[in-house]
Amino acid sequence: xxxxxxxxxxxxxxxxxxxxxxxxxxxxxxxxxxxxxxxxxxxxxxxxxxxxxxxxxxxxxxxxxxxxxxxxxxxxxxxxxxxxxxxxxxxxxxxxxxxxxxxxxxxxxxxxxxxxxxxxxxxxxxxxxxxxxxxxxxxxxxxxxxxxxxxxxxxxxxxxxxxxxxxxxxxxxxxxxxxxxxxxxxxxxxxxxxxxxxxxxxxxxxxxxxxxxxxxxxxxxxxxxxxxxxxxxxxxxxxxxxxxxxxxxxxxxxxxxxxxx
Amino acid sequence: xxxxxxxxxxxxxxxxxxxxxxxxxxxxxxxxxxxxxxxxxxxxxxxxxxxxxxxxxxxxxxxxxxxxxxxxxxxxxxxxxxxxxxxxxxxxxxxxxxxxxxxxxxxxxxxxxxxxxxxxxxxxxxxxxxxxxxxxxxxxxxxxxxxxxxxxxxxxxxxxxxxxxxxxxxxxxxxxxxxxxxxxxxxxxxxxxxxxxxxxxxxxxxxxxxxxxxxxxxxxxxxxxxxxxxxxxxxxxxxxxxxxxxxxxxxxxxxxxxxxxxxxxxxxxxxxxxxxxxxxxxxxxxxxxxxxxxxxxxxxxxxxxxxxxxxxxxxxxxxxxxxxxxxxxxxxxxxxxxxxxxxx
Numbered sequence: 001x002x003x004x005x006x007x008x009x010x011x012x013x014x015x016x017x018x019x020x021x022x023x024x025x026x027x028x029x030x031x032x033x034x035x036x037x038x039x040x041x042x043x044x045x046x047x048x049x050x051x052x053x054x055x056x057x058x059x060x061x062x063x064x065x066x067x068x069x070x071x072x073x074x075x076x077x078x079x080x081x082x083x084x085x086x087x088x089x090x091x092x093x094x095x096x097x098x099x100x101x102x103x104x105x106x107x108x109x110x111x112x113x114x115x116x117x118x119x120x121x122x123x124x125x126x127x128x129x130x131x132x133x134x135x136x137x138x139x140x141x142x143x144x145x146x147x148x149x150x151x152x153x154x155x156x157x158x159x160x161x162x163x164x165x166x167x168x169x170x171x172x173x174x175x176x177x178x179x180x181x182x183x184x185x186x187x188x189x190x191x192x193x194x195x196x197x198x199x200x201x202x203x204x205x206x207x208x209x210x211x212x213x214x215x216x217x218x219x220x221x222x223x224x225x226x227x228x229x230x231x232x233x234x235x236x237x238x239x240x241x242x243x244x245x246x247x248x249x250x251x252x253x254x255x256x257x258x259x260x261x
Numbered sequence: 262x263x264x265x266x267x268x269x270x271x272x273x274x275x276x277x278x279x280x281x282x283x284x285x286x287x288x289x290x291x292x293x294x295x296x297x298x299x300x301x302x303x304x305x306x307x308x309x310x311x312x313x314x315x316x317x318x319x320x321x322x323x324x325x326x327x328x329x330x331x332x333x334x335x336x337x338x339x340x341x342x343x344x345x346x347x348x349x350x351x352x353x354x355x356x357x358x359x360x361x362x363x364x365x366x367x368x369x370x371x372x373x374x375x376x377x378x379x380x381x382x383x384x385x386x387x388x389x390x391x392x393x394x395x396x397x398x399x400x401x402x403x404x405x406x407x408x409x410x411x412x413x414x415x416x417x418x419x420x421x422x423x424x425x426x427x428x429x430x431x432x433x434x435x436x437x438x439x440x441x442x443x444x445x446x447x448x449x450x451x452x453x454x455x456x457x458x459x460x461x462x463x464x465x466x467x468x469x470x471x472x473x474x475x476x477x478x479x480x481x482x483x484x485x486x487x488x489x490x491x492x493x494x495x496x497x498x499x500x501x502x503x504x505x506x507x508x509x510x511x512x513x514x515x516x517x518x519x520x521x522x523x524x525x526x527x528x529x530x531x532x533x534x535x536x537x538x539x540x541x542x543x544x545x546x547x548x549x550x551x552x553x554x555x556x557x558x559x560x561x562x563x564x565x566x567x568x569x570x571x572x573x574x575x576x577x578x579x580x581x582x583x584x585x586x587x588x589x590x591x592x593x594x595x596x597x598x599x600x601x602x603x604x605x
Contacts (some may be wrong), residue, residue: 161339162345164308168331168409169403169404170331173329175360
């Protein structure tokens, strides 16, 4: 029997077609439905522009925060063994598992004036409810696990011997990290940033609870859908998909170009 | 130079126990042992990479037991080279110099080192475009560039193709001689140890079995493990009674000067004399036997001869095998002159 007629191979090809169609058909349908006039009208709608821009930069900020806070943490998880490590890894994965409105409620619980943290923030003039800060906090919360897991895997794939040699050549621990480990993990970091931003840009459930206003793209799509119906929500969705596609392809290209390993 | 005192490292499933080693300045010291014996662990503890459980590590008279790796002046070269893949050859070599702010003073010396090791032409290449031998040359120059007090070499030849291995072996000898640096090399190959080492230690399951000049390790093993590791094919547990070494089925005549407390007698397969007919002169320890097995080992053959229910391993060149037409179940004489015996 020829290998290309093997039942498992046929099944694999079949499942590939089914999964691709499952993802593409609704998206393509959504993209081809809106009229050109409606699309151009949406492009120049200041509310839509503002919402998409808010989605992009709040997700970007969440990714930057994840990069700053998550990178040393991911390194620790990749390189060190310590008591309770699995528990800590479990905690990181929690935001992936919890229903997103629950995340919103949990965050609201600590940023309200009744909580010492919320009261402190209030004294410092930081408002979370219905602000961009609130949106960024929520997006960081949901995106950070994706960043940490991707970067942790990246650090694990770098041979520890490179760091040992660097130290033996006279480099301190931090110099070794910044000159050897970080440049070699650059691709994983970019993947982490893409994963984190992608997750953040699609967040809806927690944002609706913490900051319905100012409206980001998913909230605006939902609002237009409930207020005006499918026809008026689709163009925003199409625009958001296009903008995200361009951004993520760009990031992928940058990460490939900078890959050292 | 390096003084390791009562060093122990405890892991959940492995322990390095009470290691004492003194390595002299400019010495080429080899650490021998099979895979999993703790050689790399010991080397990494000297480099400060692996924390120790107890003991002391002195380098150049200073207690370095808890010093961070960057303060020890100990270079390390791994078998997989560990070159920084995002840097060129020159950047790899200059990395340590930049860390130690030495670059201007050492420019000529580095240039000379690169010429000697024939890597100057590779300066601008990234490691992924180098052969195994070239990578190892770069790794050696990189480690020596910062003038370490000690250079630790963790099986530097084992990942190389045989064609590069001899070159790097000679290069190591040359670099050791010319840089006057103390070398500590880990290997599981006694031929490499013999060629390169001044003194050595044999490590088995976390314990030092024997320490001394490499020639002494090779010729006078003190334990059956060291004998086996040093290539002795015939090792027998014996009782010494009346100038004879007796084991279960056979007894060997030995010189009367041998200590009666001796527990093991061993000899090399290549020292056994074998003949198809009775030897013309009567030699001590001549036995009649039958060839039970012939194993082709490439450049030589290993014969197993059964005599008095005892297996004697004999090493022969292929030429000798063909010349005397040795084959399975052939009756042969084997002679074991007492001069070939070693005792442990």
